[in-house]
Amino acid sequence: MRDVLAAWRPVIDEEIERLLPREIGVEYATSFFGSPTYEYDATAVQHALSEPVWDLLDRGGKRWRAVVCCLLIEGFGVDPHEYLPYACIPEILHNGTIIVDDVEDGATMRRGESALHHEFGTDTALNAGNAMYFFPLKIIARNPGDLAPETRLEIYEMLMHELNRTHLGQGMDIHWHNQQAIGMSEAQYLEMCACKTGCLGRIVARLAAILTDRPDDVEHHAARYAELMSIAFQIGDDILDVETATEEGGAFGKGIGNDVREGKKTLMAIHAAGEATPERAARLEELLWTDENSEEDIAEVISIFEETGSVAYARECALDIAAEAREHLAELDLADEPAEHLAEFTRFVVERDV
Secondary structure, three states: OHHHHHHHHHHHHHHHHHHOOOOOOHHHHHHHHOOOOOOOOHHHHHHHHHHHHHHHHOOOOOOHHHHHHHHHHHHOOOOHHHHHHHHHHHHHHHHHHHHHHHHHHOOOEEOOEEOHHHHHOHHHHHHHHHHHHHHHHHHHHHOOOOOOHHHHHHHHHHHHHHHHHHHHHHHHHHHHHOOOOOOOOHHHHHHHHHHHOHHHHHHHHHHHHHHOOOOHHHHHHHHHHHHHHHHHHHHHHHHHHHHOOOOOOOOOOOOOOHHHHOOOOOHHHHHHHHHOOHHHHHHHHHHHHOOOOOHHHHHHHHHHHHHOOHHHHHHHHHHHHHHHHHHHHHOOOOOHHHHHHHHHHHHHHHHOOO
C-alpha cells in the first residue's frame, strides 16, 4: 500500500497546485474568485492563503483520501485522471479541518513542526482553514469533466450533508474535551469518529460513485467501506500516538504523547476508565484534565492503559471495524487490482507505524 500511496502522491500534489498555485497573482485571483470590485491585493492573498496551505501540505501527509477516491473510480472502470480535481476535494477539506482542529484543540505540533496557528497566527490559520472548506465548491462550479447539472447538484447536496455531520462530530469531541469526567460511551465515541473522520471518508467514496453514475446500493456500500475504514484509521491513529509517545520528539510528528497533553477522550481512555479501579480511573481523568503534562504524567497514563489492556482492546476493535469495511468492499463489483489495493488499505490503517 505504501508503494501505491507513494506513486499517487505527486500526481495529487500536482493537481492541488494547479487548483491552488503556490504563487498567486492578480490573474489567478481574478480567474478563480471573479473580477474584483475595486482591486485585489495579490500579495496579501499569497501570504494569507497560499503560503500557510502549502506550508502544511509540504510537511507530508499520505493523500490517502484522494488516492482511495481514484482507486474507487478506477475500480468502477473509469480513468481516474479524468476526475482528479474532484478526487482532490476530500484532501483539501481534510487539511482545512486539520488547521481548524489544531486551533480548537490548542495543539502545538502538526507533522513535526509548529501548528499553523503558532507559525502564522491564529487569525491567518483560521482564515486559511475556513477557505479550504469552501474551496471545493468552486471546483464544482468550474465543472471540470463537464458534468451534467443534476450530477453537480447531487455532489453539492452530498457535500453539504457530510460536512454538517463532520461538524457534529467535532462538536461532540470538543464538548468531551471540556469535561474532566470520561462519561461518554464507546458507542458515542464511535459515532463521533463516524461523523468527524468517517464523513470525510464517505465524501471520498460518494464522490467516486456519483462521478461514475453508480446506483444507490453501490454508493451505499462504497460509503460504508470508506466510513468504517476511516474509523479504523482514527483508532489506529490514537494507538500510534501512544506507541510513539516515548520516542524523543515524537516520531509520529505530533509531539510526545500529544493526545494525552490535549486531554483527548480516546477509545483507550474510555475503555481504561471502565476497567480500572475507581481510584485509577479518577487518576486517569485527573491526568487528562491537567493543563500541562510532564513526561512522567504521560507515562502514567500509558501505564493505566497497559494495566487495563486498553491498547490491545482498541487495536482489536480497529481490526474488527476494518474487517467490516472489507465486507462492504466485497459487495462492489470492482476491477481486481484496485479492489486488492482498497482491501489492503483497511489493514494498513491499523497496522501502520508512521
